Amino acid sequence: xxxxxxxxxSLFAMIAVLFAFTTEAMxxxxxxxxxxxxxxxxxxxxxxxxxxxxxxxxxxxxxxIDVDVCRxxxxxxxxxxxxxxxxxxxxxxxxxALTSGEIDVLARNTTWTLSRDADIGLTFVGVNFYxxxxxxxxxxxxxxxxxxxxxxxxxxxxxxxxxxLNMRDFFNSRGISYEPVAFEKADEVVAAYDxxxxxxxxxxxxxxxxQRTKMKNPDEHIVLPETISKEPLGPVVRQGDAVxxxxxxxxxxxxxxxxxxxxxxxxxxxxxxxxxxQIKRLVGAEGEMGAAFGLDNEWNLRIIKQVGxxxxxYKRNIADTGILPDRGPNQLWTKGGILYVPxxx
Amino acid sequence: MNNKIKRILPQLLTILFVVxxxxxxxxxxxxxxxxxxxxxxxxxxxxxxxxxxxxxxxxYDGQDSYLWAYVVALLNTLLVSFLGIIFCTILGVIIGxxxxxxxxxxxxxxxxxxEFFRNIPLLLQIFFWYYAALRALPLPxxxxxxxxxxxxxxxxxxxxxxxxxxxxVFMSCLIAAIVAIIFIRxxxxxxxxxxxxxxxxxxxxxxxxxxxxxxxxxxxxVTLDFEMPVLKQLAQTSFIFEGGIALxxxxxxxxxxxxxYTSTFVAECVRAGIQGISKGQKEAAASVGLTPNQILxxxxxxxxxRIIIPPTTNQYLxxxxxxxxxxxxxxxxxVLVFAGTALMQTGKxxxxxxxxxxxxxxxxxxxxxxxxxxxxxxxxxEK
Numbered sequence: 001x002x003x004x005x006x007x008x009x010s011l012f013a014m015i016a017v018l019f020a021f022t023t024e025a026m027x028x029x030x031x032x033x034x035x036x037x038x039x040x041x042x043x044x045x046x047x048x049x050x051x052x053x054x055x056x057x058x059x060x061x062x063x064x065i066d067v068d069v070c071r072x073x074x075x076x077x078x079x080x081x082x083x084x085x086x087x088x089x090x091x092x093x094x095x096x097a098l099t100s101g102e103i104d105v106l107a108r109n110t111t112w113t114l115s116r117d118a119d120i121g122l123t124f125v126g127v128n129f130y131x132x133x134x135x136x137x138x139x140x141x142x143x144x145x146x147x148x149x150x151x152x153x154x155x156x157x158x159x160x161x162x163x164x165l166n167m168r169d170f171f172n173s174r175g176i177s178y179e180p181v182a183f184e185k186a187d188e189v190v191a192a193y194d195x196x197x198x199x200x201x202x203x204x205x206x207x208x209x210x211q212r213t214k215m216k217n218p219d220e221h222i223v224l225p226e227t228i229s230k231e232p233l234g235p236v237v238r239q240g241d242a243v244x245x246x247x248x249x250x251x252x253x254x255x256x257x258x259x260x261x262x263x264x265x266x267x268x269x270x271x272x273x274x275x276x277x278q279i280k281r282l283v284g285a286e287g288e289m290g291a292a293f294g295l296d297n298e299w300n301l302r303i304i305k306q307v308g309x310x311x312x313x314y315k316r317n318i319a320d321t322g323i324l325p326d327r328g329p330n331q332l333w334t335k336g337g338i339l340y341v342p343x344x345x
Numbered sequence: 346m347n348n349k350i351k352r353i354l355p356q357l358l359t360i361l362f363v364v365x366x367x368x369x370x371x372x373x374x375x376x377x378x379x380x381x382x383x384x385x386x387x388x389x390x391x392x393x394x395x396x397x398x399x400x401x402x403x404x405y406d407g408q409d410s411y412l413w414a415y416v417v418a419l420l421n422t423l424l425v426s427f428l429g430i431i432f433c434t435i436l437g438v439i440i441g442x443x444x445x446x447x448x449x450x451x452x453x454x455x456x457x458x459x460e461f462f463r464n465i466p467l468l469l470q471i472f473f474w475y476y477a478a479l480r481a482l483p484l485p486x487x488x489x490x491x492x493x494x495x496x497x498x499x500x501x502x503x504x505x506x507x508x509x510x511x512x513x514v515f516m517s518c519l520i521a522a523i524v525a526i527i528f529i530r531x532x533x534x535x536x537x538x539x540x541x542x543x544x545x546x547x548x549x550x551x552x553x554x555x556x557x558x559x560x561x562x563x564x565x566x567v568t569l570d571f572e573m574p575v576l577k578q579l580a581q582t583s584f585i586f587e588g589g590i591a592l593x594x595x596x597x598x599x600x601x602x603x604x605x606y607t608s609t610f611v612a613e614c615v616r617a618g619i620q621g622i623s624k625g626q627k628e629a630a631a632s633v634g635l636t637p638n639q640i641l642x643x644x645x646x647x648x649x650x651r652i653i654i655p656p657t658t659n660q661y662l663x664x665x666x667x668x669x670x671x672x673x674x675x676x677x678x679x680v681l682v683f684a685g686t687a688l689m690q691t692g693k694x695x696x697x698x699x700x701x702x703x704x705x706x707x708x709x710x711x712x713x714x715x716x717x718x719x720x721x722x723x724x725x726x727e728k
Contacts, residue, residue, distance in 0.1 A: 180396075
């Protein structure tokens with residue numbers, strides 16, 4: 001009896017040790033990372049066409065700051081920023097596509113909110129654009145402020161967005177009755193507003209600026225100065241894969257921190273011999289910055305070389321395209337903005 | 346004994362297989378949802394919906410629950426289906442009969458109509474009406490009145506609304522008239538069966554249904570006022586109509602597309618039904634001295650209906666299910682609001698899609714049950 005007990009205890013101990021090993025090994029090796037490396041491309045969900053954020057040209061090349069997040073992840077884990085498979089998604093489809101495993105990163109101008117983070121099985125990894133909801137109206141209407149909105153105004157927007165909720169809060173708090181007209185696709189919203197179906201078009205201000213470029217006559221429309229909500233837009237991953245979450249988070253952080261330290265796609269290689277240890281860590285010349293993710297040491301260097309830092313991405317996609325030349329809050333904290341990321345060390 | 350096993354075993358195996366398949370999918374969903382930290386439950390239905398709807402039949406506000414949002418959206422779906430079924434039936438019967446006309450022009454235009462509308466995908470037709478036809482309408486400030494008091498604009502069709510006083514008196518009169526008509530019909534039938542005398546039921550009915558409600562205006566104290574839509578300026582170049590009833594263009598486009606499309610199929614059912622009655626029936630009826638009207642009403646239609654009803658039921662079911670294409674043009678139906686916005690805001694995909702599927706299933710079964718009942722009623726009762 002006694003003998004048996006001893007054997008039993010050792011068996012339990014062995015199982016316990018084995019279990020501990022397996023859980024630790026599982027924590028180190030991300031399932032999503034493994035699948036991505038096996039497939040050879042990052043599966044990324046983007047918008048159905050929002051200039052500056054994610055937009056495909058005639059030959060199917062995607063550009064935009066959301067697209068660049070996906071490219072950064074691809075550069076980090078696969079070594080090639082072009083190894084991304086983009087899936088255009090409507091606002092309604094995006095979360096289901098992510099939670100069902102159709103995509104692994106969602107970079108689709110998505111607002112970070114408590115309920116989305118906590119309820120739906122998603123994890124937001126950071127913010128790549130600080131935005132706020134605004135209104136667009138026809139210049140000829142003479143409206144210059146939301147204070148001039150009157151009862152009966154019709155507002156076009158997208159369904160399945162925070163916009164729909166903010167709009168209600170806004171009109172309700174002012175006691176204005178309004179007609180919400182909600183479409184599934186952004187293009188349909190723009191077309192409806194442009195045709196005169198609605199008096200105003202409301203979405204994130206960056207979105208308004210970007211969609212304005214698609215209208216028949218962009219100069220006939222203005223974006224009102226008021227901002228009615230906070231819309232921190234950022235990439236999202238599925239809940240339950242902590243390592244993959246970290247990889248996406250730090251791919252974005254690397255781009256922002258690289259700008260802070262003046263590392264660009266052009267000078268990244270030469271920065272390897274810098275005197276500043278922080279810069280050296282960011283280009284993989286010091287420390288073991290990739291091991292924790294199961295990546296090599298130059299993953300961050302590849303991001304900066306192939307995609308560029310955040311400032312380059314912003315300039316290329318948003319400033320130079322005339323969407324929002326002024327960086328506003330999306331400026332580094334050292335230059336008066338609110339972009340501030342934890343140090344990569 | 347052996348025979349019994351032979352009979353039961355395959356059935357048991359089938360049941361086992363079905364249970365296993367369902368069990369597998371349930372467990373699979375459960376495991377995956379656990380892994381991703383998604384809870385399953387219907388508690389969200391009592392939470393505040395916090396979004397607004399463009400068009401509702403009952404009072405709805407964002408402060409109401411998701412459950413109420415579901416009910417209101419369901420009513421929008423039922424409204425479209427109801428209007429669609431009414432219009433497609435009227436149109437379908439007219440076109441179906443026109444296809445059998447002796448007149449070359451009528452016959453061929455009806456045939457062209459059917460071939461044209463049934464061979465273009467429904468979604469395209471919805472897009473056509475919404476994006477091409479209704480988008481080309483004038484802005485409210487430029488709209489010319491139709492029939493003097495209604496306005497068709499890009500923002501919707503504005504019609505006067507009715508303001509009743511003592512509506513219940515009027516309604517009671519109307520109901521009384523209908524009950525009286527039913528009694529007279531039953532009585533007239535009895536008289537005809539007993540004495541062979543025919544009462545002018547149609548004229549009596551018409552008189553009753555106009556005179557009784559009219560009397561309610563004269564002595565019952567019922568009044569009816571109309572509230573006219575009035576142009577209101579929102580900003581320098583932005584106008585709407587206020588007052589009256591506003592039918593959103595999304596609703597109009599959807600009902601138009603659904604009824605035009607489905608009416609072609611109904612028309613074919615009607616044509617098949619009438620053509621399915623042999624010529625001899627008509628000739629025999631004529632030979633006993635019935636008038637053409639009586640032949641149609643008493644001989645042809647009762648038999649044709651038996652052929653028409655079952656396939657037409659299918660068309661009604663199709664129309665109801667097709668109404669979910671509303672999501673393509675922003676009409677707030679069940680799919681757009683509940684399986685769209687509500688799903689997005691709560692993330693309860695399995696629950697919401699499940700409820701939506703069950704709802705459509707119930708609507709379809711209800712329509713089928715109703716039509717089966719009607720079909721039973723008009724069956725030839727063999728004596």
